[in-house]
Amino acid sequence: MSFINKYKNVLLITLSTALYFIFAYFLERTAFNKLLLIWFSLFGCFYLLLKSKTISFSTLIGLTILFRLVFLFAIPNLSQDFYRFIWDGRMILEGLNPYLSLPETFIQQGLKPFSETAALYNGMGQLNGSHYTNYPPINQLCFLIAALFASKSIFGSIIVLRIIIILADIGILYFGKKLLERLNLPIKNIFWYVLNPFIIIEMTGNLHFESVMLFFLIWSFYKLHQQKWVFAAILFACSISVKLIPLLFLPLFFQWFTQPMSKHSSKVKWMGFKFQPKKIIKLLSFYAIILSITTILFLPFYSSELIANYSNSVGLWFRNFEFNASFYYLFREIGYLFRGWNEIAIIGKITPILTILFLLFLTFFRKNKSLIELITAILFCLCFYYFTATTVHPWYLATPLILTVFTKYKFPIVWSVVIILSYQAYANFPWKENLWFVGVEYLIVFGFLIYEIQKKTIKI
Template structure:
């Protein structure tokens, strides 16, 4: 393709991406699966078009383009997820100097009729989990509180504040990725695959999920490691756990990595960060309700599972009922054993090998889970850009098939679409871990 034609195509791709994101965020309901799939696929193709057509990267324009795509969603009401009412509810409860972990929204409305407002009643009606205690850690609650302070009992204002915080986090991810690519002497062109990825933009900016902040903190931890600031590295990792609990599963990797295993500063930093993050759960025994909801979540909900669904079908065949309560503890045990085994077996010798191990652990964990919401992929996908692995990039496309469940009123998942998603992922896993063996890049 001639350079002139490439120069003509790039502005056209940017224009189509702008229209595509605007359509997904403001116009097309999530129930219209095939239309969403078509636009999402076009956005993914547009991202790849920018990636492959750009020989010389002008990062200022890539950054501005991706930022404008995010800012175009600024006033949109989240359309692919209904988690945000709980975010705003918890923030409002904290603003009233009450503990968000002690009562379910249902109980709160019954027990505090004198403090109920039309705003809270509207949030309650929009909520997807009014009968459950909050599962969001205290660092999340702090962000919800900031949104509640600025929202002044207005849903759109609360959404706007949450979105602004997440966009600031995304800006941080962009520049830390760029800095780490330079440090590792890797092609920074890969940053396009994150910055323009439709899953990243829709699920973080569009639907207000906090995995972008988790990635930001994990990247900050890595940056501190390469700069030999072990205390800060531990602190950022600890804060990532405070944002979402999942990075806790990376702890065996720090014991197997020589730079952190015997670093007192790293462990002190991580311990202090986790104390700051979780000590609030000691107030009024909040931790009991918090972990009760986590246990219920693990033993009751299911969405977009893979291996779990296969085992569930075997359970139906043998016992005649859903054996989720029996399967999930087994899968959790297998996940733990797998994480310990990979950490012991691989023993990363440099930062790139450490990141590669993290990506493998995330992959192993997610394919065993009964609930795999699309935004769960984002931290591992961002980390995978430092490796030669393509499975998570492929999965950020294939996961769109999980949204087929929203095309019907009962949210019934289709085995055909699940098979499509995980067949595509399986090909990526085969290519990454069984077909090719590539040398690691030293740090």
């Protein structure tokens, strides 16, 4: 027993490394029972390592890098989206606009604009290949970098994409730690994100680029706290240009820029708020920089068809796709009960409106003056959106998870553990969701969320 206590950290690190290796190189996503066993074992090791009083901060940094390097030469086994990433990058390298054509068109016409065309199309699947790409320009830049270094090797492209994501996670660790210091929060909190098995597997393992988006977002928050709002706006635009989701957060900056104020400055009162006109100008300038930089980054791809193709592709997620939803599935069952068919087309239009109303409530009627309060508001706004969305892929959870590092809430950490239940759908061929698993997932998440909200020391 004393031997185990003495070498507990070594045993946990060794076991974690072995489990990550098995996950990366020997696991099929259809093997759901094996997936669950490895997943929960990794989370057990992760929790014990993070709670250990004998492990140093530098050791945790080393583990952050080590566990990611285990995946360096692995083919993603829980997602095939990377095939589309590589396709888009090679399109750009050949001088073609990825926003203007469908992969299936090239296949149907027997065209091979670059190396491994057929293999990439077969890998991404018919569903992905029949829709226009919806990845913003900086994301496309990452795909282009992979094409530049490995234009004829899918395996080589995977390695390049993985290195980019690992570097982004290291950047999150660096700026996340500095931001925690400025906010007088425990710097060890950053490991709830960077050492989380969900993040390591979904980002580094499955090549999802939320890491790059969050790198720019956390860097932007850091600069905002330094009152360097122009640089923060540029970084925020870069974050949007990797994934569009930060666009949702923009209204929540209202109070940050308009409050607090000098007692001796001229003030204007509106909707119960007192603010200085100069601060409103600063807020509008912040928005203008973000929207201008985002527009400029899209300009190299601009054509008359771009907006139509892009909006149509994004809109499909609201109108056509269903996966791992919570309240939406309840709304859908009500629709079946009263109408007799799936009302996704209607529900998919209503739920964004509900999100906007909740966003406006948080913007004007909740105190968001400090950065911690602002990040907390962003966390709840995003989670409200996900709770009402038709599609919640596991990797979407990366954003709530990094936000929770800077708040008192921990329910996204619990969610990162149980979201693996959504992968039960892939144990079936063709894939099919078992709503009992989805129900258990959200029952645990909502239960823990309600528990946290009811705690006297925490307020939304």
